[in-house]
Amino acid sequence: MLNRYPLWKTLLVALTVLIGFLFAAPNLYEPDHALQISGVRGSEVQVSTFEQVKSKLEQQLEIKSAVLEDGQILVRLNDLESQLKARELTTELLGDKFSVALNMAQTTPGWLAAMGASPLSLGLDLRGGIYFLMEVDMKDLLKTSREQMVLDYKTDLRKERIRYQSIRLQSEGVLLKFRDEEKLEQALTLLKGRYATTNFVQLKSAPLSIRATMSPELLREIKLAAVEQNITIIRSRVNELGVAEPDVQRQGEDRIVVQLPGIQDTARAKELLGATATLEFHMVNEQASPGSVPAGSKVYQRREGGSVVLYKKVMLRGTHITDASSGFSENAQPEVNIKLDAKGGNKISEASKRNINKPMATVFIEYKPTGKVDKDGKQILRKVEEVISVATITTQLGRSFRITGLDSPAEARSLSLLLRAGALRAPIQIVEERTVGPSLGKENIELGATAIVLGLAGVLLFMLVYYRGFGVVSNIALAANVVLIIGVMSMIPGASLTLPGMAGIVLTVGMAVDANVLIFERIREELAAGRTPQQAIHHGYDAAISTIFDANITTLIAAIILFSFGAGPIKGFAITLSIGIITSVFTAVVVTRTVVNLWVGGKRVDKLSI
Amino acid sequence: MFKIFKSESAINFMGLRKLAIVFSVIMMSLSVFSVFTNKLNLGLDFTGGTVIEVGFAQDADLQKVREVLAVNGFDDAVVQNFGSPRDVLVRLAPRDDVKAETIGSQVLDTLNEQLGQQVSMRRIEFVGPKVGDELTEKGGLAMLAALICILIYVAMRFEWRFALGAVIALAHDVFITIGLFSFLQLEFDLTVLAAILAVIGYSLNDTIVVSDRIRENFRKLRTGTPSEVINISLTQTMSRTLITSLTTIIVLLALFFKGGALIHGFATALLFGVFIGTYSSVYVASSVALSLGITKEDLMPVEVEKEGEEHDDMMP
Numbered sequence: 063m064l065n066r067y068p069l070w071k072t073l074l075v076a077l078t079v080l081i082g083f084l085f086a087a088p089n090l091y092e093p094d095h096a097l098q099i100s101g102v103r104g105s106e107v108q109v110s111t112f113e114q115v116k117s118k119l120e121q122q123l124e125i126k127s128a129v130l131e132d133g134q135i136l137v138r139l140n141d142l143e144s145q146l147k148a149r150e151l152t153t154e155l156l157g158d159k160f161s162v163a164l165n166m167a168q169t170t171p172g173w174l175a176a177m178g179a180s181p182l183s184l185g186l187d188l189r190g191g192i193y194f195l196m197e198v199d200m201k202d203l204l205k206t207s208r209e210q211m212v213l214d215y216k217t218d219l220r221k222e223r224i225r226y227q228s229i230r231l232q233s234e235g236v237l238l239k240f241r242d243e244e245k246l247e248q249a250l251t252l253l254k255g256r257y258a259t260t261n262f263v264q265l266k267s268a269p270l271s272i273r274a275t276m277s278p279e280l281l282r283e284i285k286l287a288a289v290e291q292n293i294t295i296i297r298s299r300v301n302e303l304g305v306a307e308p309d310v311q312r313q314g315e316d317r318i319v320v321q322l323p324g325i326q327d328t329a330r331a332k333e334l335l336g337a338t339a340t341l342e343f344h345m346v347n348e349q350a351s352p353g354s355v356p357a358g359s360k361v362y363q364r365r366e367g368g369s370v371v372l373y374k375k376v377m378l379r380g381t382h383i384t385d386a387s388s389g390f391s392e393n394a395q396p397e398v399n400i401k402l403d404a405k406g407g408n409k410i411s412e413a414s415k416r417n418i419n420k421p422m423a424t425v426f427i428e429y430k431p432t433g434k435v436d437k438d439g440k441q442i443l444r445k446v447e448e449v450i451s452v453a454t455i456t457t458q459l460g461r462s463f464r465i466t467g468l469d470s471p472a473e474a475r476s477l478s479l480l481l482r483a484g485a486l487r488a489p490i491q492i493v494e495e496r497t498v499g500p501s502l503g504k505e506n507i508e509l510g511a512t513a514i515v516l517g518l519a520g521v522l523l524f525m526l527v528y529y530r531g532f533g534v535v536s537n538i539a540l541a542a543n544v545v546l547i548i549g550v551m552s553m554i555p556g557a558s559l560t561l562p563g564m565a566g567i568v569l570t571v572g573m574a575v576d577a578n579v580l581i582f583e584r585i586r587e588e589l590a591a592g593r594t595p596q597q598a599i600h601h602g603y604d605a606a607i608s609t610i611f612d613a614n615i616t617t618l619i620a621a622i623i624l625f626s627f628g629a630g631p632i633k634g635f636a637i638t639l640s641i642g643i644i645t646s647v648f649t650a651v652v653v654t655r656t657v658v659n660l661w662v663g664g665k666r667v668d669k670l671s672i
Numbered sequence: 673m674f675k676i677f678k679s680e681s682a683i684n685f686m687g688l689r690k691l692a693i694v695f696s697v698i699m700m701s702l703s704v705f706s707v708f709t710n711k712l713n714l715g716l717d718f719t720g721g722t723v724i725e726v727g728f729a730q731d732a733d734l735q736k737v738r739e740v741l742a743v744n745g746f747d748d749a750v751v752q753n754f755g756s757p758r759d760v761l762v763r764l765a766p767r768d769d770v771k772a773e774t775i776g777s778q779v780l781d782t783l784n785e786q787l788g789q790q791v792s793m794r795r796i797e798f799v800g801p802k803v804g805d806e807l808t809e810k811g812g813l814a815m816l817a818a819l820i821c822i823l824i825y826v827a828m829r830f831e832w833r834f835a836l837g838a839v840i841a842l843a844h845d846v847f848i849t850i851g852l853f854s855f856l857q858l859e860f861d862l863t864v865l866a867a868i869l870a871v872i873g874y875s876l877n878d879t880i881v882v883s884d885r886i887r888e889n890f891r892k893l894r895t896g897t898p899s900e901v902i903n904i905s906l907t908q909t910m911s912r913t914l915i916t917s918l919t920t921i922i923v924l925l926a927l928f929f930k931g932g933a934l935i936h937g938f939a940t941a942l943l944f945g946v947f948i949g950t951y952s953s954v955y956v957a958s959s960v961a962l963s964l965g966i967t968k969e970d971l972m973p974v975e976v977e978k979e980g981e982e983h984d985d986m987m988p
Contacts, residue, residue, distance in 0.1 A: 187934075195803065332774065493800035497776070501727065502794040509932035516930055517923030524919060528676070562863055565927055565935050569870060569942065572923035576877065576916040583912045609884040612829055616880060617873035619821050624869050627814040632866045639870065 064596045065663035067656060075656045078648075079542050082549035088170040088181040089548060094126060095145035096167035097152060098306050099135040101160055107133050111156070118155050119148055138167055164324050165306035182552045185560030185634055186496065188510075190503035191323035192331055195494035196296075198289050198316045202445060203488040204276075207284055211236045211260070211274060218256065224248045227270075235275035239268075246270055259283070285316060288488045293318055295486055299334050318490065324500075332492060340380035340486075341465075343410070344372040346421040346452060362425060364449045365467070372423050372449070377413045382406025388474035396474035397466045407461035414459040424465045426450045510564030517568045518544065521575055529582055531671025535657045536578035539649040543574050546645040547638060560634030570642030576613070577650035581606040582672055595667045603655055610651060618643050676918070677911040682904040685954060686962060692955035696844055703851020710854045715861025715937075716797055718811070720766040720804035722775045725795040726783060731757040736787065744782045755933030759794065766801045811865045818872055819843065826876075830883055831970050837960035838879045841952040845875045849945045863938040871945030874920065878913060878953035885909050886958065890971040898966055902958050917950045 112130040126138035227239040240246040259280035265271040300308040309321040347359045350371040385401040451467025525533040585602030625636035741749045754761035776796035827835035885905040928939035
């Protein structure tokens with residue numbers, strides 16, 4: 063019989079739409095203003111902490127609920143005002159050992175959450191927050207690696223008693239010169255055996271010379287390791303900022319994307335994320351004076367003026383620091399107390415044992431912009447090295463010690479913060495920033511929602527007036543389509559709704575009826591050509607389907623290319639557009655057919671309301 | 673029943689073909705000319721620089737904002753209202769002398785301190801010059817990639833003449849929309865680029881529906897010149913073309929008037945693109961296919977020869 067679906071097919075369609083509804087449903091529940099409290103720097107949220115926070119807040123405010131879960135406290139509050147007040151109280155109570163972040167906590171009912179349904183995550187343009195794109199500057203890192211190559215080769219050749227004339231740093235690699243062919247051959251065999259990822263080439267242009275360059279794989283490895291290390295460090299710095307759902311990810315070979323929802327203080331965030339200050343400890347070369355510097359030593363400027371000659375060899379790098387706190391010494395000078403990891407502890411204790419009663423210098427290293435840009439438009443950074451203190455090692459140092467010689471308590475604080483969060487492996491630069499204030503975010507949601515509602519209402523009205531009975535059918539499909547888009551968006555992890563995304567939904571609403579228009583116009587033509595209503599429906603759907611597919615697949619191509627283009631604001635649009643195209647074909651073809659079949663299928667109909 | 677478009681007999685669309693070609697060529701030339709002379713008013717995404725949107729409690733005094741900024745070293749700042757008289761947009765070109773990423777907060781602090789009025793931060797966007805160049809390059813590539821992929825798909829599904837017609841129609845829409853943005857000096861940012869790609873999708877949608885019907889009619893109708901067949905097909909699909917354009921325009925008007933300032937350029941590009949795309953699918957795509965000499969034979973399905981097939985034609 064024409065226009066009847068078997069029961070299972072009808073049920074399957076109904077089930078699909080129902081699932082879409084269920085997954086879209088969590089968006090109907092307004093989220094709570096909430097506080098999220100977690101430990102930083104090794105401190106953990108204990109049950110006692112939880113009790114403390116809870117009782118303090120309960121004394122002063124009305125709270126909806128407070129739970130301790132996965133080492134985090136989540137406090138739900140009634141409104142923005144009490145949320146801010148609660149943050150103030152909690153920060154006061156807990157100090158800087160804990161991070162207190164503002165958040166919006168979802169209120170999805172348990173039975174929906176149990177199915178895995180959760181509300182849409184909102185993009186930064188809708189919830190407010192900061193987006194940073196950072197680029198890791200590899201120049202310095204590569205130079206340091208080459209310097210290390212020089213030192214390594216010298217040590218290796220000396221150990222094996224292979225005499226060389228010179229080993230020097232070049233812009234692209236390291237140049238090794240020898241006095242005779244035999245030594246060169248020996249050295250080549252030795253080094254090739256030891257450093258598989260380095261290319262050693264005997265030069266034709268210069269006699270008895272080898273050039274060592276890093277292989278592309280090694281370069282990639284160094285870069286990747288530096289970016290990964292930077293990401294780890296940025297994550298820990300972000301934790302210090304107190305952000306509820308931060309997102310730090312690598313993008314491409316040398317870029318890092320940082321998204322901090324809910325944060326407004328961009329200046330502080332940038333200062334903390336981009337800071338590259340680190341420390342190095344060197345021994346002072348007492349034999350040398352700044353006028354004549356022997357090999358292996360270098361002149362450093364002192365912060366309070368003057369200069370000092372230090373051995374180039376680094377006793378300890380800032381990477382071994384596990385904790386740092388600021389304070390005052392006995393004579394009221396600002397100081398930073400440092401704790402090291404086991405490896406760092408061994409290193410410093412080893413080195414200090416051999417150097418008791420000798421002076422050790424603390425070098426403060428920072429990267430500052432020069433204001434100039436290179437040919438790629440990148441800011442050129444300058445490495446600034448300053449000796450902040452020279453102190454005589456009185457006893458063997460262990461895993462914790464302190465440094466003095468800082469300008470002010472504020473500097474001690476910020477240095478300790480940076481040391482705690484770790485030193486960046488390579489300096490970073492912010493190459494793109496997008497910050498949206500909370501008021502604008504809220505406004506954007508309202509604007510987007512209004513546009514969707516108005517656009518939808520206009521189209522629904524038009525379809526109803528124009529196609530009457532069948533207009534109702536297509537309106538059911540259109541409503542189902544919007545729900546399905548939201549449902550699918552909520553299902554996909556990592557997909558977030560943005561303002562352009564909302565524009566994509568609006569556009570889909572306008573274009574989705576196209577499929578129905580195609581079908582309905584066909585049915586009208588078939589009716590005009592004298593077919594019976596049942597036949598007209600049957601042929602109308604059949605004839606329109608291939609056109610609908612062709613038309614939508616090409617639009618989908620455009621949407622997918624947009625998606626792969628990938629820039630933030632466009633991606634959101636591409637996602638909703640792509641999802642919308644797919645769901646709209648389903649609702650406009652399958653859902654309407656099901657409804658039409660239930661409505662007129664198998665019945666005697668003389669006239670169609672179309 | 674309501675009918676948006678009534679016609680018992682086929683309308684001679686192709687009769688106006690020559691006129692349409694002249695019109696399209698003129699419009700495209702003007703667009704290209706405008707892009708070369710007026711250039712595009714490229715947005716921050718492509719030029720790099722900093723944009724700061726601030727909100728005032730009352731209507732903002734733009735002149736005063738400009739003065740305060742000029743005094744404090746931001747004399748190249750472009751200051752304008754954005755969306756409402758209380759919202760102000762400050763745009764700064766990329767500069768070399770200050771650490772670029774701190775400009776946003778510097779401007780904000782300056783305004784807060786010196787205007788004697790509480791200013792709230794609504795939005796800060798900073799795009800480095802390198803990222804801007806990359807986005808420009810990627811945007812152009814995306815547009816090109818979209819056209820090529822679509823060319824391939826349509827050529828596979830239809831016939832090369834239709835494919836070429838469709839892609840020429842799309843290029844036509846893209847050129848003229850960009851031309852409009854250049855002529856009116858509207859800001860061309862990433863959302864506008866997205867809109868133009870959506871216009872490509874929309875216009876293609878239209879073109880395919882029309883081409884599909886032309887193919888069907890070539891196969892079905894036994895008589896008629898290619899031009900007549902195309903006219904019949906365009907007449908048959910005309911009400912669908914108009915209705916879909918209408919519903920799309922309804923939602924775009926909602927976006928244009930209620931979507932807010934951030935989405936304004938997007939809605940403008942799409943609104944214009946829908947008009948031009950509807951026109952191009954009727955006139956450009958079909959005329960090109962016709963000019964390239966499309967005939968009935970070209971669109972006959974390639975069939976595997978079966979026994980007795982030659983008799984099929986005689987069946988009723």
